[in-house]
Amino acid sequence: MSEQSILNEVSALSDRLKALRHQVWQANLDLERHNLVTFTWGNVSGIDRESGLIVIKPSGVEYSDLCAENMVVVDLQGQIVEGDLNPSSDTATHLELYRQFPEIGGIVHTHSPQATAWAQAGKAIPALGTTHADYFYGPIECARALSDEEIATDYELNTGKVIVETIGDSDVMASPGILVKEHAPFTWGKDPHQAVHNAVVVEVVAGMALQTLQINASVSAINSALLDKHYLRKHGANAYYGQTKK
Amino acid sequence: MSEQSILNEVSALSDRLKALRHQVWQANLDLERHNLVTFTWGNVSGIDRESGLIVIKPSGVEYSDLCAENMVVVDLQGQIVEGDLNPSSDTATHLELYRQFPEIGGIVHTHSPQATAWAQAGKAIPALGTTHADYFYGPIECARALSDEEIATDYELNTGKVIVETIGDSDVMASPGILVKEHAPFTWGKDPHQAVHNAVVVEVVAGMALQTLQINASVSAINSALLDKHYLRKHGANAYYGQTKK
């Protein structure tokens, strides 16, 4: 590899990371705009798959103090590559998801109240209507509780592992979010923006699902033909919602 | 018909469509102002009855990117007459209602959360008080679920058809909205503005109705004399609410 081509690659990486810092910063602010966070209770990351570098919110910094420049860059093993601040305390959870699922380009964690209530209740959010089916191809699962050992050592990594375990062999992008029991939701997407979008969806459908059950405690899950219709209307080869095929 | 009179008609139609584009655009923005939509989950249309042309929101475009000019004009068979964007994916539902009910001048679809919860629950919103009775002369019905066949082919058209089926012979303007089971509400009015107004009413009374049942699970529907009084105080020949007879 010539010196020039190395310089070109470094320059290209620098440009991509700069753009990703901006995206991740904006996506973190979007959590506030969508009323998903109280104080600093949420974080967004994004990954540059070519280099394997992740940009993530620093830990415990107020949203008003965030900027593209104070986002933290870590590698897939969690080593800080750029940045003076500690990365989010949930970084190890994000990294485990990035390592296991190459489709994922952005991850969000919040304590949005309605989704968190389902996580605290230890219940999956059932697919009860088309609002849900437009984004999640089935229930939003609730991961099992961590064991005391999993909590005691490498807690955040193990949180990632129970998410991975819950997803199992299913299509990670077809149900782009999960509840961690007694904790709160994680969502993901092809990029940080879409991960935030899915975090909003989880919060909205969480609230609707509780109200639905309060109106009709014996309601059953959405007809699978309708689930298929709405999910596939927006996703997959024959999608026809919006202006372009996805 | 003289050339001049044709030119005059074309000019008059152009003026009416321009005004309708503006109305429909504003009515779409009103969905956001009234907190009825998340992202792009809602759409408003309006019809020019003289020409049979419908103006409707484009599919999947963010509210901040909407303008009078990018509204889509379609005919009653769904052919695009003006516009470069795809019309709302729910267009066929709107068209079926316009075809069947000449009284309807504007239609709204949202996934407003409280009304959507009733739709997901598969329950009509009962008329429990005067807030409801001021606008809806009886319960806000919930249409039956579509069959798998109705979902598989012409889903959006069939959604319109089950709404029409549910309305049956009753006065479509006396209960200007309906819930589509496992989906969400549709409302209508003499124009797009009134259709939005009714979408707000459905959301508000949906929330009130659930709270009412939580306070008193055995509550019964509003006294029919009071329903009559309030509905007719605002509607019909002897209306006396507001500044002018309607």
Next chain:
Amino acid sequence: MSEQSILNEVSALSDRLKALRHQVWQANLDLERHNLVTFTWGNVSGIDRESGLIVIKPSGVEYSDLCAENMVVVDLQGQIVEGDLNPSSDTATHLELYRQFPEIGGIVHTHSPQATAWAQAGKAIPALGTTHADYFYGPIECARALSDEEIATDYELNTGKVIVETIGDSDVMASPGILVKEHAPFTWGKDPHQAVHNAVVVEVVAGMALQTLQINASVSAINSALLDKHYLRKHGANAYYGQTKK
């Protein structure tokens, strides 16, 4: 009475009505500021006790179109004294309360959702805590349903009459609000501003009361010693809340 003293009285009345128009207009806007109204679903009035003239919101006019000048002045029999617009359709209810209770200086009617849910449920809002006790010396009662005859003729007047009947011999200012069954709350105060204040209180305590019952269905009313303490801390001869004795 000399010509001069008559002129002086007319001038004083004119000044008082001008001030009252301003107060009533502002109090109507306060309903919006406190999120108590959707569209035009609320009204405030105030009375000039010296002349027996009432200033009230016009019927069905949007809040953004209200101004001091388009408030309507009526006498205690409902005759329009000043104004080109129809007064609120609920005027006869307000007038009945002003006629029966000389202590009342301002009246508010809203369809605020949480209070309306209790009215629709036909249940008094129980006094469950000090928030309630700071303003209402006991439950916020729910009036009985009107008979079909009372609805058919002079409905709004009869609404006032069932409120008066429910208050009975109790101190009208010690529980400055009531729920009208299947309808919504009315509140009052020594002036329009205080009546709005009490409308906010009713809405807040209505929501708290439902949540309280959801947490503990067998909760009982506040200890009467605590009710006394809080009510009398803010009201009556030995009040010590705030900056001045009331």
Next chain:
Amino acid sequence: MSEQSILNEVSALSDRLKALRHQVWQANLDLERHNLVTFTWGNVSGIDRESGLIVIKPSGVEYSDLCAENMVVVDLQGQIVEGDLNPSSDTATHLELYRQFPEIGGIVHTHSPQATAWAQAGKAIPALGTTHADYFYGPIECARALSDEEIATDYELNTGKVIVETIGDSDVMASPGILVKEHAPFTWGKDPHQAVHNAVVVEVVAGMALQTLQINASVSAINSALLDKHYLRKHGANAYYGQTKK
């Protein structure tokens, strides 16, 4: 002590009180920013431990009329040291907490609706998830009801005493808030700002806890290993959340 050193101490105290007035004023405004108060239903105080002087909100003054200058300074016995206005009617409750717990630097009282509903229900808010565990090391307790005698004489002081009684020998800073039965929450912290922070947390977890129970009535408290993990991740010698060890 030389005249000069006395002058220096007076000057230092004056500077500290000026800073504390500013903090307490801002913390009171933060109650509004975080939607914890309706009207004047809340108050914040802070203490200068060196002098034993407390700065507290004046009673019944609207938030828009507050400023650093009209905060009231009282000593630990409640004597007004600076200020023309009456201090909060709840001052005696604050003072009792400052006297008993030297760790407390700021106190907040609100009637925030969701926390107040738990207080009215007479139930502790159970620790159901990590949102709670990040701040409260166990349930948010509900103090016992005051006796009629405790209400009749020195009510506000006795309110402080039942809070102290409920805390007992436990670590006052490990569960920095409590519910007063049939009344509302009190929270505290090392300074007024942290006390407000904890007031927000109580309101948020109160709402989440009710929703959690509505989803799953038989939910049990958070696994104690997870409670430990989250509380100690943010607090104590080995905290690693945020940018600095606490």
